[in-house]
Structure formats: structure tokens, C-alpha cells
Amino acid sequence: MINVEFAAGAHRLENYAKPLQRAFDQAGLDVDLRIGHRPQDVDYIIYAPGSDLQDFTPYSRAKAVLNLWAGVERIVGNETLTMPLCRMVDPGLTTAMVEWVCGHSLRYHLDIDRCLATQNRWEPFLPPLACERPVTVLGLGELGQACATALSALGFPVSGWSRSPRDVAGVTCHSGAEGLKDALSRAQILVLLLPDTPATQNLLNVETLSWLPHGARILNPGRGPLIDDDALLTALDTGQIAQATLDVFRVEPLPLGHPYWTHPKVTVTPHIAAETRPLTASQVVAENIRRGEDGAEFLYQVDRSAGY
The missing domain is CATH 3.40.50.720 (NAD(P)-binding Rossmann-like Domain)
Structure with a gap:
């Protein structure tokens, strides 16, 4: 027994x-x-x-x-x-994470929020094709690799970054401190799937947010402490970051009155990306x-x- x-x-x-x-x-x-x-x-x-x-x-x-x-x-x-x-x-958690990441990446890529905001107004626009929309995944563990592979299969040019070197088919892989700036500099959509360690806390901060292309969009289904919240809010207010969809937070449930709840460029999901x-x-x-x-x-x- x-x-x-x-x-x-x-x-x-x-x-x-x-x-x-x-x-x-x-x-x-x-x-x-x-x-x-x-x-x-x-x-x-x-x-x-x-x-x-x-x-x-x-x-x-x-x-x-x-x-x-x-x-x-x-x-x-x-x-x-x-x-x-x-x-x-x-495997079930991995599938759920891939679905959440791909769903919100496509939502940003196709500018669905813009369509919802302009209901009853005929305002044609031409979204780029997926092959014209670079995506970067920070974190190439089991979940990061699965999401990067799925995004690549949808036609996005995908870059990935990890602390140690990785080799993922269809993904341009970067590693180490020297590779982080390269990975961020091309990310029109950024996906955070890093673990929460002393080395990754506040990895997205005033400096690293400035390395992203102007108007980039951020998805964080990884860990709340990866982001310096004040730096992200400032970047959203200045337009350096166009939108952010956040599923994880430093304190959960996200406290009532937190600026993320009411910020017009932030979507909060209640830690549902992968259970x-x-x-x-x-x-x-x-x-x-x-x-x-x-x-x-x-x-x-x-x-x-x-x-x-």
C-alpha cells in the first residue's frame, strides 16, 4: 500500500x-x-x-x-x-493556456476591441496579415514553447526569450541579458510566460518597456510580479503601450480600487488563462x-x- x-x-x-x-x-x-x-x-x-x-x-x-x-x-x-x-x-492546463494566448493575440491582431468600440459607425480599416505582426514570448518552458509554436502555426513571426539557450522549431530564440532587448524590440504583441523568481521580478519596467515598439500590446498570463505596475500604467498613459490584458497580479483577487480595473486600455481576466x-x-x-x-x-x- x-x-x-x-x-x-x-x-x-x-x-x-x-x-x-x-x-x-x-x-x-x-x-x-x-x-x-x-x-x-x-x-x-x-x-x-x-x-x-x-x-x-x-x-x-x-x-x-x-x-x-x-x-x-x-x-x-x-x-x-x-x-x-x-x-x-x-496537458489540459497547457491546452487552456495556448487557447487563451492565441485568442487574445488574435483579438489584438484583428483589432477586435476597436470594432466593439465603434459599434453603429462604419469605419473601415485594413489589419495587417499575421505574417506582418511580430510576436515575442518571454519564457520558453513547457507553456511558453507550446504557445510560441501555436502562434507560429497561425502565421505570426514568433521570437522567444529565455534565460538559457533554447531551440524551438519555427521560433527565433534569444537568451540571456544580451538577447532580451532584441526580443522585445520587435514585439508588436508580447506574451509573458516566465516563472516568478528574483531574476524575473519587474522584468518589464521603465527601461524594458521603452524597448518595445511604440503601441505594442502586452499579454500576461504568467506571473503578476513580472511587471512593474506603475511603469506599465505610465506606459499605457503615454501610448508607448497600446493595450494590456492581464490575468495574473501581485495580489489576487485584484483589489477593488486598483487602477487596472478602470483603466481604458487594460483588460482584467480573473486568473483563468490556465487552471x-x-x-x-x-x-x-x-x-x-x-x-x-x-x-x-x-x-x-x-x-x-x-x-x-
Whole structure:
């Protein structure tokens, strides 16, 4: 019997219990999944940021902590967490992110907001073709690569940037500090899909926003702290940035009275770009437990030094 502690909240267990059990059965795993195992008896911990479990010391035999979210910034620095930590790369979440990014990129590309704002007025205009609208994706992890590939398939010239070199078919890849300015300088649409680390916080600031073409549009479904909010609001007011669609924020829910709610050039979506899907995420969790039992390498294990 494999003892799995569900430390992601009782409210989530209602949605995950059946998909997890089905995935365990399909993987041939005999699992006791519940909340409240004796810590010293736990083999694996299913986790979500915000969990009441913050001290991992008593879980002396646990082989891994399996995070249900893609982001691990709220747990990766926990000094009591000494066992492997795996982030979630969920096929359902990836599909949802691609759909959100492509949908809003096309919305900006086709200037749909302009059409909505000029209802009852006949004002013809000629949008460029996708091949004339460069897009840049900052962050070329699993989600960034999937979105960049999908945008390229739609005909956009796509550039990507990451801290370390990447090679993505159909995407012009940049890396390191020297590549950031090049990646931003051609981005009529900019997509932020970087993790939240000390190195990426406020990556979009007064200086880097000035590297974007005048009138660029920004999509942020990645992490709120990637953007210096005051710098973005100023850039929107001056016209350096034409529009921004933001799905993630430093404080969530976005506080009432925050300028983003009422700014005419900002669209707020309530952290809906990509949510972990119980059915597909359960299969990833089961596969990692199977690997752990077989002594194989875990999928999506976090590099603590990098923070993701």
C-alpha cells in the first residue's frame, strides 16, 4: 500500500478523488489517498500552494512532493522541504493556456476591441496579415514553447526569450541579458510566460518597456510580479503601450480600487488563462508515483537553484 497525503485542501479533494483513483488504478498502483495520514507513514504528498502543510520535517519517508500547480515560487524556498519537488505540467492546463494566448493575440491582431468600440459607425480599416505582426514570448518552458509554436502555426513571426539557450522549431530564440532587448524590440504583441523568481521580478519596467515598439500590446498570463505596475500604467498613459490584458497580479483577487480595473486600455481576466484540470493532472501525478516506486527519475522535478 502506497500512502499518499492530499495536502492541497479538502475542497480540492472533492474534485480530485475520483480522477486520482482512476489514474492510480490505470497505473496499477495500490494507493491510500486521504487527508490525515500519520506524517511518518506518508510516501508521497500531493500539494498546492497555500496548503496548511508548511513543515515537511515529520514526513521522513516521503519520496516526493507533487505540486498541482505549474508555479512553485511559494514552496521552493521552504527549508524543511528536502525531498524532490515536482511542478505540474498538465496537458489540459497547457491546452487552456495556448487557447487563451492565441485568442487574445488574435483579438489584438484583428483589432477586435476597436470594432466593439465603434459599434453603429462604419469605419473601415485594413489589419495587417499575421505574417506582418511580430510576436515575442518571454519564457520558453513547457507553456511558453507550446504557445510560441501555436502562434507560429497561425502565421505570426514568433521570437522567444529565455534565460538559457533554447531551440524551438519555427521560433527565433534569444537568451540571456544580451538577447532580451532584441526580443522585445520587435514585439508588436508580447506574451509573458516566465516563472516568478528574483531574476524575473519587474522584468518589464521603465527601461524594458521603452524597448518595445511604440503601441505594442502586452499579454500576461504568467506571473503578476513580472511587471512593474506603475511603469506599465505610465506606459499605457503615454501610448508607448497600446493595450494590456492581464490575468495574473501581485495580489489576487485584484483589489477593488486598483487602477487596472478602470483603466481604458487594460483588460482584467480573473486568473483563468490556465487552471490545472483534475482529469489530466491526475494522470501526471500517478505517473510520477509509478516512477518513484520503480526508482525512475521523476517528471518535471524542480531545480531548486533556478527556482523552477
